[in-house]
Amino acid sequence: xxxxxxxxxxxxxxxxxxxxxxxxxxxxxxxxxxxxxxxxxxxxxxxxxxxxxxxxxxxxxxxxxxxxxxxxxxxxxxxxxxxxxxxxxxxxxxxxxxxxxxxxxxxxxxxxxxxxxxxxxxxxxxxxxxxxxxxxxxxxxxxxxxxxxxxxxxxxxxxxxxxxxxxxxxxxxxxxxxxxxxxxxxxxxxxxxxxxxxxxxxxxxxxxxxxxxxxxxxxxxxxxxxxxxxxxxxxxxxxxxxxxxxxxxxxxxxxxxxxxxxxxxxxxxxxxxxxxxxxxxxxxxxxxxxxxxxxxxxxxxxxxxxxxxxxxxxxxxxxxxxxxxxxxxxxxxxxxxxxxxxxxxxxxxxxxxxxxxxxxxxxxxxxxxxxxxxxxxxxxxx
Amino acid sequence: xxxxxxxxxxxxxxxxxxxxxxxxxxxxxxxxxxxxxxxxxxxxxxxxxxxxxxxxxxxxxxxxxxxxxxxxxxxxx
Numbered sequence: 001x002x003x004x005x006x007x008x009x010x011x012x013x014x015x016x017x018x019x020x021x022x023x024x025x026x027x028x029x030x031x032x033x034x035x036x037x038x039x040x041x042x043x044x045x046x047x048x049x050x051x052x053x054x055x056x057x058x059x060x061x062x063x064x065x066x067x068x069x070x071x072x073x074x075x076x077x078x079x080x081x082x083x084x085x086x087x088x089x090x091x092x093x094x095x096x097x098x099x100x101x102x103x104x105x106x107x108x109x110x111x112x113x114x115x116x117x118x119x120x121x122x123x124x125x126x127x128x129x130x131x132x133x134x135x136x137x138x139x140x141x142x143x144x145x146x147x148x149x150x151x152x153x154x155x156x157x158x159x160x161x162x163x164x165x166x167x168x169x170x171x172x173x174x175x176x177x178x179x180x181x182x183x184x185x186x187x188x189x190x191x192x193x194x195x196x197x198x199x200x201x202x203x204x205x206x207x208x209x210x211x212x213x214x215x216x217x218x219x220x221x222x223x224x225x226x227x228x229x230x231x232x233x234x235x236x237x238x239x240x241x242x243x244x245x246x247x248x249x250x251x252x253x254x255x256x257x258x259x260x261x262x263x264x265x266x267x268x269x270x271x272x273x274x275x276x277x278x279x280x281x282x283x284x285x286x287x288x289x290x291x292x293x294x295x296x297x298x299x300x301x302x303x304x305x306x307x308x309x310x311x312x313x314x315x316x317x318x319x320x321x322x323x324x325x326x327x328x329x330x331x332x333x334x335x336x337x338x339x340x341x342x343x344x345x346x347x348x349x350x351x352x353x354x355x356x357x358x359x360x361x362x363x364x365x366x367x368x369x370x371x372x373x374x375x376x377x378x379x380x381x382x
Numbered sequence: 383x384x385x386x387x388x389x390x391x392x393x394x395x396x397x398x399x400x401x402x403x404x405x406x407x408x409x410x411x412x413x414x415x416x417x418x419x420x421x422x423x424x425x426x427x428x429x430x431x432x433x434x435x436x437x438x439x440x441x442x443x444x445x446x447x448x449x450x451x452x453x454x455x456x457x458x459x
Contacts, residue, residue: 059454060455137390145394149398153405156402156405160409161413164412164416165419172415173412179442183453186453190455253409256405260401260405261401264396264398268397269397
């Protein structure tokens with residue numbers, strides 16, 4: 001391991017930090033509706049999801065062979081650019097968590113990389129037609145498909161059970177939800193942990209610590225799985241509240257339909273190699289389930305705020321990644337230290353801000369909205 | 383840029399179809415359970431309803447197993 005330089009060590013640590021934010025940002029995808037309907041107690045839900053994410057990391061050996069799946073020119077990417085891209089992704093993930101916005105961790109990562117490569121290697125390093133084909137088109141279509149599927153399924157579920165015993169129906173669907181939520185968690189672990197493993201493995205290959213065709217060493221699989229599992233267990237409660245209570249008031253049949261739809265979309269598109277966002281698919285599913293039940297109130301304000309969040313995720317992470325890349329590329333080791341310290345400071349500041357109006361396991365179901373200001377819980381966070 | 387609209391269409395069709403199928407079968411299972419409780423309360427056995435419920439949930443379990451097969455690459459090379 002004599003090849004591991006300071007820069008490589010920093011990239012690995014940053015990749016694991018991103019993996020952690022990825023985990024706690026995305027706990028909501030699998031578990032928000034189960035927590036909202038009471039199918040699982042909050043702490044139990046995040047424990048199951050965390051363990052399944054860790055298991056998922058070990059189950060799948062198909063680690064990405066490229067950093068980005070062709071979105072940027074991998075031949076031009078240096079560890080410094082990867083570091084800058086990860087910084088952009090981490091800061092955007094923390095920002096949206098503070099606001100309780102379910103935004104895509106994958107888009108944050110790709111955005112950060114695009115910005116970093118654009119500045120570090122020039123415009124020709126970014127393959128814009130691939131960005132449209134692999135990110136933007138699936139981002140628009142996948143939530144719509146999940147939404148339509150969840151809408152139809154929810155409508156059918158309520159239509160067919162309207163004469164059945166309410167208690168039996170509620171209990172049945174709550175048990176079903178445990179299975180459907182677990183499937184989403186496992187699929188998440190096999191997908192998202194791989195991204196971090198891919199980033200670390202390619203960094204190790206680029207510095208000569210691993211051979212050209214090497215797979216990820218066991219310690220990389222283990223640490224990446226642990227980081228995402230731990231992040232999931234810590235739980236992004238602010239986002240869980242928005243997805244479970246904010247978009248619509250979810251009942252057990254809706255939660256089951258939404259999760260079944262999300263699982264179906266994630267699994268059926270996996271073979272096509274889309275950079276599908278679990279977050280967007282699950283949000284679409286929940287929205288569809290909200291529309292599918294008559295009399296259910298869908299909070300379009302929350303939904304449109306979320307949609308705006310999706311639109312700005314990639315460019316925002318790209319902007320942060322670009323600034324970080326500019327400093328790192330021109331500043332060398334000193335630049336890396338400056339960016340690392342700044343990132344830690346901003347991250348710490350965001351965590352402190354969240355303390356003013358905390359959302360935890362014990363109050364996650366108490367309200368619909370996530371506020372940043374302490375005194376005015378009714379005012380939507382701006 | 384060559385967008386594969388056929389692939390998108392296929393994903394959309396399969397997703398909607400699979401979701402509606404699984405949820406419908408699960409609903410039928412829950413309905414059968416509900417009927418069994420009604421039957422038990424009126425003194426009848428409700429055995430056939432229980433069998434129907436079991437079959438429905440078995441079908442859902444098969445869908446879960448197929449999902450696991452798709453999630454875990456080790457199973458399909």
